[in-house]
Amino acid sequence: MSDLSAIQQKIQRLTEQLHHLNYQYYQNDISEVSDQEFDALLRELQELERQYPELALANSPTQRVGGTITKQFPTVEHRFPMLSLANTYSEADLREFDERVRRGLEGASYQYVCELKFDGVAMSLTYENGQLTRGVTRGDGTRGDVVTSNVRTIKTLPLHLRPAPGQPQDFEVRGEIFMPLSVFNDLNQEREQNGEALLANPRNAASGTLKLQDSAQVANRRLRFYAYSYLSPRRTDFPTHSAALAALKQWGLPVSDTWRLCGSIEEVLNFIHQWEKARFELPVATDGIVIKVDDLQQQEVLGFTAKSPRWAIAYKYPAEAARSQLLGIQYQVGRTGAVTPVALLTPVPLAGTIVKRASVHNANQIAALDLRVGDTVFVEKGGEIIPKITGVDVAARPAQAEPIVYPTECPACGTPLVRPEGEAHFRCPNDRGCPPQLKAKLEHYVSRKALNIDGLGAETVGRFFDLGLVTDAASLYDLPAKAAELAQLERLGEKSVQRLVAGLAQSQQVPFDRVLYGLGIRYVGETVAEKLAYHYRTIDALAAASGAELAAVPEVGGVIAESVAAWFGQPENRDLIERLRAAGVQLALTGEAPQAKSDRLAGQTFVLSGVFAEHSREELQELIQLHGGKITGSISKKLSFLVAGDKMGPAKREKATELKVPIISEAELLAMLPTGEEPAASASEPTDSLTSGAAAAPQRGPQPPVGTNGQTSLF
Known part of the structure; x- marks a missing residue:
């Protein structure tokens, strides 16, 4: 046997041993070796992989510690769409749901599986030949982001399944990635000590963690995973959902033991009542119960509506309430100068946390x-x-209690506050000198949807501001000249500074529309920034436009136009633009403007709403504009067509119907174009769209596979 072959066998043996120890520890609470022994085995494997990287296995246990840097997360189409569940807060609605199931099954006996609705991020995992090969977020239900390197860091999630008779070679697992409450509380305590903004809730924390570019940071967040469904094109893998759950657990996937098989709606309601308070004793946030018909053939009989399965429903618990004493009001200043009051309370337990x-x-x-x-x-x-205050116990009010007087000056810089007509918030107008506003503008500029500067997150850029190293967006590009000084700062170091400098260089290639969004002009969100960028092409043309000219741009209007014109009218902002230009930032769209292909849609305006089966919304918008049509965001009598996709809100449908605006499907829109002018389809199999004026119809086209309920995002 060659030396290389022996090393390969040793890597294989260590990999299998560490996978087994992880399974025993995280699934069975059994520590077969001490932490020191486990760490020694892991270090031995890491060293072998370092010396022989060509022999490292894709799902090596060393992936748990992260280290992969992902510049962007590619978007892919889900093999099986992740639909949403119908929600209810009413027990009466549950009884009506049960009655619909009974009628749909024509009196046949049936059972339900009840599962806790964990509050996290829905995830689709693909296993091939027992190996985890892909992790994809829910996204819009049709497409999601590939976050496999980050998913691999979750220690409760098996990278390699335990072999079992009949285990399929290729299948998907749907489940929930969540941040345990203890981890969330520790993370917020650390952020509070560092003077950073607190994370709102564990679900948002988990979602943000999965989008971190450095998987080593993801590993430090200690995310966890619960599987809740099995998905496969084969229709005979399992007879029931409960059998699929049992198999997933046997294969080593973490399945919460809190689910129960219920033989009637009364048993379902008893399960709901049992967990109404007990759920707060769990280490994970929950907000309801998911009820599913257990038999998978019966699920197929019941089928789907356009938006959700008829065989499942989610019951959500009413909001928890508590009494506390108001100790005072703290006023926070945001990026746009809005002053927001926050109530300081006597600590009180509420829905499993201390508020x-x-x-x-x-x-x-x-x-x-x-x-x-x-x-x-x-x-x-x-x-x-x-948490929010919903009322006052006036009977318990102290006699000496004085009404709260809202401040007249900015709590951060002392500038007199203003309250624009028609607005609810008081604002600090000192947008050039108010520290919280300046810091928030910097955080916005480097954020993922704007310049997305690698190595410059909100925490780092806020720290640089506090140290006087940066003052505005243009000053960020002076940081490379201060690299030696930055490397001496605590928690940075030479490698972090190199990454920051590279991130700033890469930001010079970020397209103009995202730069415009990053400037933080009030009312200019992503969509408006894109509209203005594509209409004017350069920042100089945009800056020269009058308020009236800006208001004529589709989807801009008077309020936005006034704000944009006022921003470019300030000399300080003109100077900022010139400094960004000198730094090499993109202030114009590259290439030629798209040339119109026809005037087939000239004089017609469209609103697009919902998720489309064959094309992205952006593709359809571009197609409409290339053939002379216009896109708008609001429904009025002047609108020509509302193009309806899946999950379109009922309010838009109702308003369009009321105003007699024609409602058309994606297919009907494409039929209005010249032959051969459709963009390439981005979905492998189209599903029926809604037709003009039609109510939501049962889903046809490709039917969901039997033997699963993973077709649906159950959270």
Whole structure:
């Protein structure tokens, strides 16, 4: 046997041993070796992989610690769409659901599986020959982001399944990635000590973690995973959902033991009542119960509506409420100068967490509630996420309690506050000198949807601002000249500075529309920035436009136009643009403007709403414009067509119907174009779209595979 062959066998043996130890520890709570022994085995494998990288296995246990840097997450189409569930807060609705199931099955006996609805990020995992090969986020239900390198860091998730008789070679697992409450609380405590903004809730924390570019950072966040369904094109793998859950657990996948098989709707309601309080004792946030028909052939009989399965429903618990004492009001200043009041409370347990702060929104709400310091207040969690004050126990009000007087000056810089007509928020107009505003503008400029500068997250750029190293977006490009100074800062180092410098260089290639969004002009979100960039092509042409000219751009309007014109009218902002130009930032669209292909849609305006089966919304918008049509975002009598995709909100449908605006499908839109002018289809199999004026019809086209309920994102 050659030396290389012996090393390969040793790597294989260590890999299998570490996978087994991980399974025993995380699934069975069994420690077969000490932590020191485990770490020694892992270090031995890491060293072998370092010396012989060509022999490292794709799903090596060393992937748990991360280290992969992902510049962007490619978007792919789901093999099976991840639909949503119908939600209810009413037990009466559950009884009606049960009655519909009974009628649909024509009196045949049936059972339900009840599962806790964990509050995390829905994830689709692909296993091939027992190996984890891909992890994809839910996205819009049709397409999601590939985050495989980050998913591999989750220690409760097997990279290699335990062999079992009949285990398929290729299948998907749907489940929930979540951040345990203890990890979330530790993370927020650390951020509070560092003076950073607190994370809102564990679900958002988990979602943000999965989009981190450095998988080593993901590993440090200690995410976890629960599987809740099996998905395969084969229709005979399992007879029931409960059998699929049992198989997933046997193969080594983490399945929560909290699910139960129920023989009637009464048993379902008992399960709901049992967990209403007990769920707060769990180490993971939950907000409801998912109820599914167990028999998979019966699921096929019941089928799907256009938006959700008829064989499943989610019951959501009402928001938890608590009483606390109002200790005071803290005022925070945001990027646009809005001053937001935050209530400081006597700590109170609520929905499984200790609440110390709550939203009060604005001065109007303070006045409407007649809030006074010392009041006993009622606090709820909206959707069990953000605490908010919903009322005051006036009978418990102290005699000396004084009404809260909203400040007249900015709590950060002392500038007199203004309240624009028609707005609820007071604002600090000192946008050039108010520290919280300046810091927030920098954080916005480097954010993922704007310049997305690698190595410059919100925490780092905020720290640089506090140290006086940066003051505005253009000053970021002076940082490479300060590389030696930066490398001496705590928690940075030479490698981090090199990554930052490279990220700044790469940001010079970011397209003009994202740069425009990154400038943080009030009311200019991603869509408006794109519209303005493609209309004017250069920042100089945009800056020269009058308010009236700006207002004539589709989807801009008077308020946005006034804000944009005012921003470019300030000399400081003109100077910022010139400094960004000198730094090499893209301030114009490259290439020629798209040439019109025909005037087939001239004089017609369109609103696109929902998710489309064959093409992305961006493709359809471009197609309409290339043939002379215009895109708008609002429905009015002047609108020519509403193009309806899946998951379009009912409000738009109702308004279009009321105004007698024709509602057409994606296919009907494409039929209006010259032959051969359709973009390449981005979905392998089209599904039926909604037709003009039609109600949501049962889903046809490709039917969901039997033997699974992973067709649906159950969270």
